[in-house]
Amino acid sequence: MTARPVFKPEWTDRPPPRGSFRSIFKWGAPDGFKHPNERLYALLKRELNLTDADFASKTHAGRETVTGTAAPALTPDRIAALEAIVGADNVDRDDFARVKYSTGKTSEEAMQLRRGIVRDVADLALHPRSKADIIQVVAYCHRAKIPVTVYGGGGSVTLGLASGKGGVVLVMGTHMHRHLEFNETDRTITVEPGMLGPALEDLLNRAPERLDARHAYTCGHFPQSFEYASVGGWIAALGSGQQSSYYGDAYDLVLGQEIVTPAGHLKTLVYPGTATGPKVNDILKGSEGAFGVLVAVTLKVFRYRPENRRKFAFIFPDWAAAVNASREIAQGEFGMPAMYRISDPEETAVALKLYGVEDTWIDRLIRLRGFKPGVRCLCIGHTEGERGFASNVKGCVKAICRQHGAMYITGYPVTQWEHGRFADPYMREDLNDYGITIETLETAVSWTDLQRVHRAVRTFIKDRPQTVCMTHCSHFYPQGTNLYFIFISKFDDMADFKRFHRGIIDQIVLHGGSPSHHHGVGKMIGPWMKKHLGKEQMDVLRALKTHFDPHNIMNPGGTLGLD
C-alpha cells in the first residue's frame, strides 16, 4: 500500500519583491518566515471548517509594486524648505516611502495593501539626522501648519502611523539610532529613539567590550515586536515586554525624555525619585506623538545574567485554578517571575502543538494524570535576577501551583516558547495568503473583573461560526493582569472584519476592561477613549495637547481620541 502524499500548502518562502505592497505589510525581516506546522494546519482546517482545497491558491498576495498615492498636498516651496533643513538626500517623496512610513501592522492595513488600496499616507518622508534637524522641522511645520507623524519601528497595531491629514513623517530609524550616554554607576543608558530593540540589547549584553563596562546588561524590554520595535515607540505607545512582570512596563523603565514640541524643546531631569510636583517625564509617556517628537530617552538597565534563569511549566486542571494560582503568585511578595503566562483551554490546545509538546512523554503523562483537553490550561514562565532570588521565586511558584492542582512539566515548553518568541507573528502572512485573518486585542483587567471580561469577549468571538479564540494572560501585577485575545477566522471582506474587530473592543469596554494594556490607542482605539476615560479626563489630555501643540499638527487625525 502506497501512502497518499500529504498535502501541504505552498507557504511563501521568498522575500517580497522590493518596492511591493507585500514588503510593507509583511511582518518582520523580509527573509524571515515561520509556517504553521502540520498539527496546527490540521487544527485550522478542523476549526475553520476548511479543506486542503481552500489552501490551493493564494489571493491578494500584494506582490505588486506600490503605486496609487494622491499627489502631495505640500507645495513645492514647502518641500524645498523641508529639504533645506534635512538635506535632499533625506527626503523621500516616492509612492513606496510614502506608503511604507504611513503604515503599521494591523490586519486592516494589510488587507488594504493586499488589495492595492492606498490611503492616509504622508506627503513626504523625512529622515532627520539629529535633534537640531527635528527642532527646525517641528518649528517650520508649526508655523506652516503641516502635520507631523513619527515612524519608529513601524509596528503599531492601532493605526498609530496613519497620516490621515498628510504632511510629513519623520523616519527615526535611518539616522537617529545612536547611543548617547551610558552610566554604569547609575545603571542608565540614554539613546536616540530610533534605536531598535536588538541594537540596544546587543550594546548592553556586550557592554564590557562595547561600552567599557564592568558588567553585561539587559534592557529588560522584549515585546513580541522586539526585532523591529524602536525605543521611542516603546514609550510613546506604552508597551510591555514579555518579561514585564519582573522588569516593569515601558512606563516603569523610562527615567527621562527629551522631546521637541511645537511649544518648545524640553528635557526632563533624571532622578531616582522626587517630590517636586507632577512628573513631566510621566506626563509625556503614552502621548503617541501627539505632543511632540522624542529625541532622546534615558532607560534603566539591569544586569544580564541568563545563567540565573530558572524555567518552569505547569498544567492546571482548569482555567479557574490557573487564574487563582497566578493571582496568589502575583500577590506573594517574593518577587515575580520575569516571563509568566497562562493560556486558557483553547489556547492551551494550540500551544501544546506549537511548542511541540503533543505526543511527547510529557503529553502522555498529562493525559495519564487526567488533565482533560479543552479544560486543562498551560502555564509557562521563567525567573531572572540574583541567583538566590531567582530560585526562591521558582520555589514559591511551584508550591503555589501544586496547591492549585497543577502538574509540573519541566522547563521544556519554555525553551520551545523562547525559540518562537518573536517568530510566531510571521505565520500571519501564511494565513492571510489564503484569506484567513489572525488578529489580537488585549485589555487590562483587575483580578475581580478578569473572569467576567474573559467570558464576555470569548462569547462574542465564539458566536461567530468557525472562529478560533485563544486567550492568555502575560503581564502580571498584584492588582490584576492583562487578557490577550487572539482570534482566527475567514472574513468575506474588510467591512466584515472591521465590524467584528470593533465589536470586540465594544465588549471589552462594556465589561470594564481597559481598551488597551500595552498596544496603545492610536487612531483605532481613539473613538472609545471618551466613553472609557470620561469627559473630565479627556479634557485633561486635551489641555496638555493644546499646550504642546496648539495648531494640532502632531500626529493628528484621531490619535488618543483627541481630535
Added chain:
Amino acid sequence: MTARPVFKPEWTDRPPPRGSFRSIFKWGAPDGFKHPNERLYALLKRELNLTDADFASKTHAGRETVTGTAAPALTPDRIAALEAIVGADNVDRDDFARVKYSTGKTSEEAMQLRRGIVRDVADLALHPRSKADIIQVVAYCHRAKIPVTVYGGGGSVTLGLASGKGGVVLVMGTHMHRHLEFNETDRTITVEPGMLGPALEDLLNRAPERLDARHAYTCGHFPQSFEYASVGGWIAALGSGQQSSYYGDAYDLVLGQEIVTPAGHLKTLVYPGTATGPKVNDILKGSEGAFGVLVAVTLKVFRYRPENRRKFAFIFPDWAAAVNASREIAQGEFGMPAMYRISDPEETAVALKLYGVEDTWIDRLIRLRGFKPGVRCLCIGHTEGERGFASNVKGCVKAICRQHGAMYITGYPVTQWEHGRFADPYMREDLNDYGITIETLETAVSWTDLQRVHRAVRTFIKDRPQTVCMTHCSHFYPQGTNLYFIFISKFDDMADFKRFHRGIIDQIVLHGGSPSHHHGVGKMIGPWMKKHLGKEQMDVLRALKTHFDPHNIMNPGGTLGLD
C-alpha cells in the same frame, strides 16, 4: 566625697495649654514627649559651645492663647453661603482655628508662633462632611474667587498650608476619614483622604476582624510624621515612608484618585497597567492642592507579616564604603530591604548615642575592631515580604556589606530605632525652648552625584560655627537615593535662620540635587522650581494648573512655584 548633682534642663513635660500657640506648633500628640538623653545633651553642649547656663531658662515658649489674626476678608454673605453648604457647626472663624489650620511644621512657622506672630492665615476653616459638600464649596469658591487650601494632617514642612491669600481652609480630618471600599481580591483599599496613617494601618492590620478579610494587611507607608499624616497629604506632596525601598513611594502606592477641581470632578480608573495615553492618576500626584481637593484615594495593600522581618545593622569603616555597598545592594536585583539607611560619620556619632549603642558590648567591639569615631558609619535595616525572600535579601545584604569591610552588629540598633522611629521629632520643642533650632532638608541624587552634593551641602552647613550637621540616606533605588540633612544650631533671629536655611537649598540645587525627594515643594521650595525644572517644564505644570483652576483659587500664593 559627695557627687555634685548633675544638671538636667527642665524639659517640658506638660501638654501645651488648650488654645495656645504652643499647641499648634508642637510636634505630634499633645502629651507626647521625647527628651534628649544625657549623652545627646552633652554632645549638644560640646558641639554648640554651650553650657548648662544656656539651658537655665526657656524663651518664647508660646504658651499664650492665640490672638492677633486680621479681620476676615470674607464678607458676611459669603460666610453665610459657605455655612449653608457645610452647616454652621462645621465652620470655625476663631483665631485659634484660623491659625492652626494654616500652619505646618516648619521651624520658621514655630519661630513665628513662639513670638506670637500670626500671618498668612485663612479667613475660615470649614469641616466638610462629604464629597457633596466639597463639590459645592469648590464650585462656590470658583465663582466667587475665594482661595481654598486643604488641611490634612498638618505636617507640611514646606509652608504648604500657609494661606497667603486668605480664603477658606478645608479640614479633612474631622469627617472625611472613612474607609470606602476594600477589595481583598485586588489588594486595594479606598479611603477618604482625611484618614490618618494609624487609622488606616489599624484597619489593615486587623482586616480579618474589621474588614472580614482572610488575611491581615499593611499600607507599607510610614513617613516619620506617620502618626499625624493624612493619606491625602502623602500623595499630594509625594511622600516616602521609612520602608519605601521595598513598598515604594506614595507615588507608587496610589492606584486611583477622585478629585474635585474648579474645572469639574473626576475619578481616575483603577487598572493594574494600561496603555491608554498619559495617566491622569499620575498627573494629579504631587499637585499639592493646586489642582483641586482629593476626596478619595485607592491604595495598594500588602500582606502584614511582621514575623518575616529580618533585622540587621553594620558598622562600615567609612562613608565611601557605606555608599558603595548600598549602591551594590540597591542594584543587586534580589529585592530590597524595606527599611534601610546609612548615616554619615557625624550622624553615626549621634545615632550610636540615640539608639543606646554607646558603652554596650557592641560599642566596645566596634572600637576593638578599629572602626574610628568620626570616620565609621552606621547602617541599619530590615527586610519584609515572603519568608524566603526576606531571608535571601538579608543574606545578600550581609555578603555585600562584609565585602565592603563592614562589621555585623546584630539587629539591636534596629529595635532601638523602631522604638524611636516616630518619636525623635518630639525633641524639637525641647531644643527650641532654649533657642536651638533643629531642621532638616532633603534631596534626591543619582549615585554619580551623591558624594558631590553631600560634600557641598555639608561644607556649607559646617561653615557656620557651632553647627551640627548629620546626614543619612534612607530611600534607595537602583539609580540613586535621597540625602537627608539635619542641622542643629543656635540662631540669633528668624532672618538669620531663614538665610541659612535657604542657602542650603541653593547649594542643593546648584550641585545637581533635586530640591526635594519626599518633603514636597509647598511655598518654601516654590522659588527654586523654575531654576530646577526649567521654563518649559514649568509651562507644562502651569498649563495643567490653568486647566483645573483657571481663577487660581486652589492653594494659591506660591505652591509649586506656579504663581
